[in-house]
Amino acid sequence: MPTSHARTERAALAELLRVLGPDAPTLCAGWTTRDLAAHLVVREHRPDSAPGIMLAPLAGYTEKVRLRQAAKPYEQSVRQVADGPPKLSVFGIPGVDAAANTMEYFIHLEDVRRAQPGGAEPRELDPELTEILWKRARGAARMALRGVPVGVALRRTDTATGQPAQTVHKGTPVVTLSGHPGELLLYLFGRKDQARVEIEGEAAAIETLRTARTGL
Structure with a gap:
């Protein structure tokens, strides 16, 4: 089963x-x-x-x-x-x-x-769960980023070969978030300070995304 x-x-x-x-x-x-x-x-x-x-x-x-x-x-x-x-x-x-x-x-x-004293390291996730979270991150991005005035692309970093970034929210300029699918999902849904992601883009655009309300 x-x-x-x-x-x-x-x-x-x-x-x-x-x-x-x-x-x-x-x-x-x-x-x-x-x-x-x-x-x-x-x-x-x-x-x-x-x-x-x-x-x-x-x-x-x-x-x-x-x-x-x-x-x-x-x-x-x-x-x-x-x-x-x-x-x-x-x-x-x-x-x-x-x-x-x-x-x-x-x-x-x-x-x-991650809210407990000292925080917590990301877990090692089942590969099947990782794929589900990647699908959810891409599918839920439109809802999570509604109203965000800059574009957003996601790049997963957990695979053996480099993956191209996928645009999930249209706008210019584009900010690219790179990380494990679970970390990308956490960032999209407002856990920005705790999500382990790397961010690339123009400084002003990164700040716009960082301070924007995201998630539900």
């Missing part, structure tokens, strides 16, 4: 949440592990609050639902994260969990790992 990387990343994150407890820092601004666990539970168990993740006018309701979950026992939230989506959730549909959660749980696992 093929490996479910979404489940593997979920299990690793749930275990780390258990070990660290509710008050550990994360890379999600203002959120502790308690807050992150609540977000993950609400995302899968409360579809009525999902629009607020993307739509600013509804964000207040989404946050209200998340805070209500965060007020519940932390162990309960972590257990729900570990158990996965409920059967009636869209994330419980075969194939949807892998498509929607592999990137989500990879990023949030790194949010917790």
Whole structure:
């Protein structure tokens, strides 16, 4: 049976949440592990609050639902994260969990790992997971970089032979990000200070990308 990387990343994150407890820092601004666990539970168990993740006018309701979950026992939230989506959730549909959660749980696992005192080195990832993250980085770039006024190209550096950069966001001038697919994904989704990437381009364009809001 093929490996479910979404489940593997979920299990690793749930275990780390258990070990660290509710008050550990994360890379999600203002959120502790308690807050992150609540977000993950609400995302899968409360579809009525999902629009607020993307739509600013509804964000207040989404946050209200998340805070209500965060007020519940932390162990309960972590257990729900570990158990996965409920059967009636869209994330419980075969194939949807892998498509929607592999990137989500990879990023949030790194949010917790790298926020701890002393940080954490990038993990050595399964080659199959690496290919999935490369596909996600290219596919999600348009959404992650919406509104960014400069072009962006991605070049992966984990392969034995040099790979040409691939333009994922149109604009001029172009900034090129080089790194492991997982690191490129982290950069695109706002973890710019922690992502291990090399950046090439005009200084002003690099600064524009560095300071632009990216991700969801």
